[in-house]
Amino acid sequence: MVSTFRPATAQRVATRPMLDLQRALDLESFWRANLQLLQSVLPHHSCSLMLGIVDFEPHEGRHFVARDNSGANQPLTSLSISRPFLAAHPQVKMYTYSEILQEDPRARQRRVERERHFRGWDEFVHLAFWDGAHPEAVLSIRRTEEQGEFLAEEREFLASLHPVIDAGLRRLRAFEGERGRRLSMERFISGLPLPVMFLGPDRALQFATQEAYDLCAAWNFGYEEARVMNTRRCFRVPAPIADACARLADIWDRAANAGLTVGLESSRVVHPERGGLVAKVDVSQPFKGSLVRPGFWVTLASERNLDGASPQLKAEAVHHLQFLTPSERRVALLVAEGLRNHDVAHQLGKSPRTVDFQLSAIYRKLGVTSRTELARLLC
Numbered sequence: 001m002v003s004t005f006r007p008a009t010a011q012r013v014a015t016r017p018m019l020d021l022q023r024a025l026d027l028e029s030f031w032r033a034n035l036q037l038l039q040s041v042l043p044h045h046s047c048s049l050m051l052g053i054v055d056f057e058p059h060e061g062r063h064f065v066a067r068d069n070s071g072a073n074q075p076l077t078s079l080s081i082s083r084p085f086l087a088a089h090p091q092v093k094m095y096t097y098s099e100i101l102q103e104d105p106r107a108r109q110r111r112v113e114r115e116r117h118f119r120g121w122d123e124f125v126h127l128a129f130w131d132g133a134h135p136e137a138v139l140s141i142r143r144t145e146e147q148g149e150f151l152a153e154e155r156e157f158l159a160s161l162h163p164v165i166d167a168g169l170r171r172l173r174a175f176e177g178e179r180g181r182r183l184s185m186e187r188f189i190s191g192l193p194l195p196v197m198f199l200g201p202d203r204a205l206q207f208a209t210q211e212a213y214d215l216c217a218a219w220n221f222g223y224e225e226a227r228v229m230n231t232r233r234c235f236r237v238p239a240p241i242a243d244a245c246a247r248l249a250d251i252w253d254r255a256a257n258a259g260l261t262v263g264l265e266s267s268r269v270v271h272p273e274r275g276g277l278v279a280k281v282d283v284s285q286p287f288k289g290s291l292v293r294p295g296f297w298v299t300l301a302s303e304r305n306l307d308g309a310s311p312q313l314k315a316e317a318v319h320h321l322q323f324l325t326p327s328e329r330r331v332a333l334l335v336a337e338g339l340r341n342h343d344v345a346h347q348l349g350k351s352p353r354t355v356d357f358q359l360s361a362i363y364r365k366l367g368v369t370s371r372t373e374l375a376r377l378l379c
């Protein structure tokens with residue numbers, strides 16, 4: 001079958017898939033855009049996007065194989081055929097199976113050994129994307145004997161795609177890195193036994209510790225109501241704290257619009273009716289000179305926690321409490337204050353059996369064996 005590829009037609013048909021490719025912000029949408037692009041302009045038997053390449057072997061991939069009744073069509077999931085060629089040609093952007101065979105006749109035998117039989121395709125073209133001297137991704141496009149070799153015009157078209165796909169992969173890496181850092185930060189923050197939360201530029205919650213959820217509920221509803229509610233489900237940013245964030249954002253905006261260097265401002269907020277509730281709001285600018293509007297770190301404090309205890313803790317108690325779950329921290333603080341298990345259960349709305357179980361877990365995690373040792377450790 002002779003290819004009917006026409007460069008002008010290909011460019012026109014590929015316009016929408018190219019836009020989708022450039023807009024993709026996750027791997028699945030990126031792969032779908034690549035697949036749509038290839039299916040719209042290039043006849044092929046199958047294609048793969050091979051990722052996570054270590055020592056020339058991919059550890060992740062996305063694959064498309066045309067369906068037929070032969071049972072021979074299988075995805076190519078290895079770079080064993082290409083490995084010596086890639087090692088000998090670092091930074092090569094595009095190559096074909098035929099080019100490999102010209103330099104390395106043993107590649108055909110490696111294909112047989114790897115695949116046991118020829119799985120439907122006769123020729124491939126690979127677009128390789130590198131991180132220094134190491135390939136980090138390969139887009140493989142394969143054809144049957146009937147579909148023929150890749151024409152010069154088709155290879156020119158694929159060469160023009162290389163920088164677009166490469167830019168997309170770099171963008172994905174940046175977003176994945178940012179998502180990974182954010183998830184790590186969320187896990188770290190949520191494990192802290194401190195009432196802290198982070199609000200975005202729009203004052204929407206990004207992440208918070210359980211203690212912050214609890215104290216925000218105390219700000220909004222009072223201690224008694226907050227003690228018996230699901231504070232995560234009922235969360236909203238207390239109005240005085242949101243107002244403080246808005247004032248700081250206005251200061252930042254006016255300074256930025258005037259071309260002035262913006263310092264990292266902070267504000268102290270006291271509850272208008274429950275004076276024991278205090279919050280410190282700090283502006284968090286991504287980096288000096290950033291055009292991105294800042295978010296806000298909010299640190300809350302209270303003369304007592306939701307359970308009525310007055311938290312006179314040692315400085316090093318924070319280190320110990322981070323090994324406990326939020327529920328266990330509540331139990332530990334009340335026990336350290338001198339409450340018996342029955343009273344703790346009543347305060348927290350738990351059964352005495354649950355408190356007993358949690359106290360055993362607290363002892364084990366903190367390496368203590370008695371209530372006296374727990375109180376000495378924390379208070």
